[in-house]
Amino acid sequence: MAAGGFCKLPSGSVVVALNLPSPTAPTGRPTGVGLDDVRVLVLAQNRARALTRLRNLGLRAVYLRGNAEPPSPDEITAVLHHPDGLIWRTAPDNSVPSLPERTELWHPIRSLLRRPPARV
Secondary structure, eight states, X not given: OOEEEEEEXXXXXXXXXXXXXXXXXXXXXXXXXTTTEEEEEEEESSHHHHHXXXXXTTOOSOOOOSOSSOOOHHHHHHHHTSSSSEEEEEOOOTTSXXXXXXXXXXXXXXXXXXXXXXXX
């Protein structure tokens, strides 16, 4: 189950934040927060549409149960200013203090789901 949460905006739209295993992580090995997990932010009209956007991209087993880790104000600002309204970065490791020089920038979702070229 993915950890995550949501925040309803005054405009009526919703920002959903989920920590998911990276689709590019090698299978057969356990993932841990900060290693192979990604934090995905989705802007949509409601929670169901946000999850549908992720499922349509190939992330089939995405569910949101509860509101344990809602998006921070900085995350909400980041997704509002992105033209697609769908961004990601590696999930923060809460055991390591965050340093400004170690903060990763947000990436568009297509860079996460991009398939490597096939080898012939």
